[in-house]
Amino acid sequence: SQKIEQNSEALNIQEGKTATLTCNYTNYSPAYLQWYRQDPGRGPVFLLLIRENEKEKRKERLKVTFDTTLKQSLFHITASQPADSATYLCAPEGGGSYIPTFGRGTSLIVHP
Amino acid sequence: DTAVSQTPKYLVTQMGNDKSIKCEQNLGHDTMYWYKQDSKKFLKIMFSYNNKELIINETVPNRFSPKSPDKAHLNLHINSLELGDSAVYFCASSLERSYEQYFGPGTRLTVT
Numbered sequence: 429s430q431k432i433e434q435n436s437e438a439l440n441i442q443e444g445k446t447a448t449l450t451c452n453y454t455n456y457s458p459a460y461l462q463w464y465r466q467d468p469g470r471g472p473v474f475l476l477l478i479r480e481n482e483k484e485k486r487k488e489r490l491k492v493t494f495d496t497t498l499k500q501s502l503f504h505i506t507a508s509q510p511a512d513s514a515t516y517l518c519a520p521e522g523g524g525s526y527i528p529t530f531g532r533g534t535s536l537i538v539h540p
Numbered sequence: 541d542t543a544v545s546q547t548p549k550y551l552v553t554q555m556g557n558d559k560s561i562k563c564e565q566n567l568g569h570d571t572m573y574w575y576k577q578d579s580k581k582f583l584k585i586m587f588s589y590n591n592k593e594l595i596i597n598e599t600v601p602n603r604f605s606p607k608s609p610d611k612a613h614l615n616l617h618i619n620s621l622e623l624g625d626s627a628v629y630f631c632a633s634s635l636e637r638s639y640e641q642y643f644g645p646g647t648r649l650t651v652t
Contacts, residue, residue, distance in 0.1 A: 460638060464641075472643050
């Protein structure tokens, strides 16, 4: 069955450093992958979408890579700020349904 | 203007009751979704409608019934509520199935 894995432990980094979050998936080949941010008590907010024929996508301080051979996506936040502290959800397309399936998310904590 | 709205924000009720959660989007999107986020923060899709037609119906007890009176609305009715139904329910919409999703603020349901 399809499986999505994100680091279950919180990622703690110092302000100004680059945060790198990992999303691994198994047993299928998604046509695209999305990343969302979720703050406590709020709904997820869309950040970036990358398609299977794209290697990298950027938006301001955010960068996403998509390695279909490794079945992995990396999400980078450069020059991180305390305001970037949140849970980040990986959401690969659900194997033919064209609808994303969400991972459990990784909590990022940026320390001033 | 709120893009995706849900009512109520909080819902406390007793086991065995029937309740409804309403969702409206003013984005002109064709596809709407219901998700359940449990205490472990896992966001699981329940239903998806495209142009008022049910396209995704995950393994959800038939006590849960979605209703889409028009493209802008997707309501969730739950019969005979159980303790295990306690969770946060999110409504979302997207232009089409493979596009980014816009989430509502969530409805925290507590069954006592």
